[in-house]
Amino acid sequence: MDIGVYISELSKSSQNIIKIISENGVDIYPINELGLLKYPPQKSIVFIDLTINANEHLKWMSLNKVKENSYNVIVITPRNSELVAQAMHQGAIDYLHPPFSIQQIKNILNRTFEHLSPGKMMIASSWKSKQVLQLAQRAANTDATILLTGESGTGKEVLAKYIHQYSSRRDEPFISVNCAAIPETMLEAILFGHLKGAFTGAIQNQKGKFEEAQNGTLLLDEIAEMSLTLQAKLLRVLQEKEVDKIGSGKPIKLNVRVIASTNKDLRQAVKDNKFREDLYYRLDVLPIQWLPLRERKEDIIPLAYYFIEKYVEENEVCELSRESESLLTEYHWPGNIRELENTIQRAIILRHSAEIYPEDLNLPIASISMNSNPVETDCIQSQVVNSKKLVEFRYILDELKKSKGNRTITAKSLGISTRALRYKLADMKSKGIDINFKNQVLS
Ligand SMILES: Nc1ncnc2c1ncn2[C@@H]1O[C@H](COP(=O)(O)OP(=O)(O)OP(=O)(O)O)[C@@H](O)[C@H]1O
Ligand SMILES: [Mg+2]
Incomplete structure (x- = not known):
């Protein structure tokens, strides 16, 4: 299995974890090797024993950005301790209380392996969603x-x-x-x-x-x-x-x-x-x-690609442009995953190339940052406008190239007047975009 397990120093009562994990044919490393990234965060399971050195370990979780990196951290804590809540707050997705049986370790590993395997109907990348899935699996039993x-x-x-x-x-x-x-x-x-x-x-x-x-x-x-x-x-x-x-x-x-x-x-x-x-x-x-989706932003792009795969024809290439990825991440998704699914489905139809650009997403720009503070709003909106403009500029340049710089043909293929094209080219030039191609004389 293509998954690496990292383990902190374990108390005596937790030692049986190692035996069970190695029986699963999974590689085990000491926790301080996590930074060496033998496995990407999504494929790393980390066991941290909080029955010893709890404070140090909690600090380690925050220093190693467990939340942001979506590592799959399982903590071992004494029963009835506040440490579970603290660790879950730091991004742990599940927990065990010693003494635990072999079956309990197997169950927790199975739960974690399950949502790490690709091709599942459930996408959960953020630690918050993973916590929900771990809980759901516990509840299922x-x-x-x-x-x-x-x-x-x-x-x-x-x-x-x-x-x-x-x-x-x-x-x-x-x-x-x-x-x-x-x-x-x-x-x-x-x-x-x-x-x-x-x-x-x-x-x-x-x-x-x-x-x-x-x-x-x-x-x-x-x-x-x-x-x-x-x-x-x-x-x-x-x-x-x-x-x-x-x-x-x-x-x-x-x-x-x-x-x-x-x-x-x-x-x-x-x-x-x-x-x-x-x-x-x-x-x-x-x-x-x-x-809500806006509170688990790490799920947005994996979900978007999940829907791309669902709706795009077989063998067809379809990717999100960088600007589209940031736009999707910033949007506040009032309709949550259903709205994201519809957006992607529509963008696949609207796109003009292998990539999905912001204008294909057709998101209501004005409401993009309703939940952000005013400073962020300005910044995001100008970013959106810029990325929309960039898409337009790229499109114009492509058409110009195709027509070998002939503005009349370009304007026609863009469906605008030559005057409007001249205006747009002046705008592009003023923004430092080179509209004169090598070996091509613009008419
Ligand atoms: N984690 C997920 N991974 C993949 N697809 C998902 C996930 N969550 C939701 N979806 C998809 O999002 C859409 C909405 O999901 P669902 O119908 O379960 O939402 P809901 O909370 O029941 O909504 P409502 O309150 O409107 O009934 C569905 O098309 C579903 O397939
Ligand atoms: Mg429903």
């Missing part, structure tokens, strides 16, 4: 109800599927119900099922989504949109672990892992009496939150 929160388009549904895939239920159904998309009057019958004739229009027996998800996972998407009456019925199903089909007195025993998701603040909904407090606590057993 339990039957606890999970509450996924995050702005629209952050990837809640993808994460729910990911949890299902990493659980022992992976070969059973994954069923998703969007509670906001179904009229309130129908939602109950859709969730719980009904017998023929139970209500007007019930022309045949119908299984509910709970029953369809039997032995598998049920995602209740946009749970905040459920009416208070239905919330009470849902609570009963979750507590009793059985469901009553409408029109039937016979409850059906359920074995379903429930994942609820929402882009609303459920705690606030409880305060506003829009969401039942008892149901909230029933769902919030294991909360997992996706951060």
Whole structure:
């Protein structure tokens, strides 16, 4: 496996890590060799034992820019210590408490290897996202109800599927119900099922989504949109672990892992009496939150390339120009990953060459730095304008070259008047761009 593991000095109770890792055929190095970069950060797993020299090790994490470089750091800490929180804050993605079993080490390694392997449906480059995936994998191994929160388009549904895939239920159904998309009057019958004739229009027996998800996972998407009456019925199903089909007195025993998701603040909904407090606590057993994309910028470019690969034709070359990369990183992505996906898909269609330039991205420039302070705003906006101009200048030069410097032909191919071209060339000249090519006389 093309992964290197770096290990700090280990306390006696942590020594078994070395044996397990070497059994996996992975190279192990002492931690002070990390800087030698035998493996790039994305392919490096670092074990740090905080049960000894905790302060020094925490300092080491900050000096070595664990967060910025996205190293995959796993810390070993005493149980019930504040060190876990401190280390996670410094960018650690997971933790172990000694004494740990061989199986626990294997589990943590598997979790980490999983999201380091290429070709996965989940992209997570920033340490914040990796923490979420590690937690999701831990959660996958339990039957606890999970509450996924995050702005629209952050990837809640993808994460729910990911949890299902990493659980022992992976070969059973994954069923998703969007509670906001179904009229309130129908939602109950859709969730719980009904017998023929139970209500007007019930022309045949119908299984509910709970029953369809039997032995598998049920995602209740946009749970905040459920009416208070239905919330009470849902609570009963979750507590009793059985469901009553409408029109039937016979409850059906359920074995379903429930994942609820929402882009609303459920705690606030409880305060506003829009969401039942008892149901909230029933769902919030294991909360997992996706951060908005603008708060995990290291994910943006890897995601962009993931979508390029998804949408570009086979054997076709498509890359992001440097200006496009910085523009994508600076943009504040109100629609999160879904918006990024649409942007890339559109840019692939709009581009005129193998590279995607800022103008192909078609991002609303005015809103690029709504979250930045004014100084940054000026700086970013001028950078954007400059990069847009550069794209235009490059395009004009290409056309000029093609026409061997003939301005009339160039203007025509650019779809502008010769006068407008003259103006643009003067502008380029004033910015120090050489518009006279070797062996070519501009007309
Ligand atoms: N980590 C990821 N890696 C690759 N693709 C992702 C990732 N996260 C999200 N996506 C893609 O982004 C899009 C939005 O994801 P998803 O539908 O899961 O978001 P959501 O949070 O459920 O949004 P909404 O609140 O609007 O329902 C999907 O097309 C999904 O494939
Ligand atoms: Mg969704």
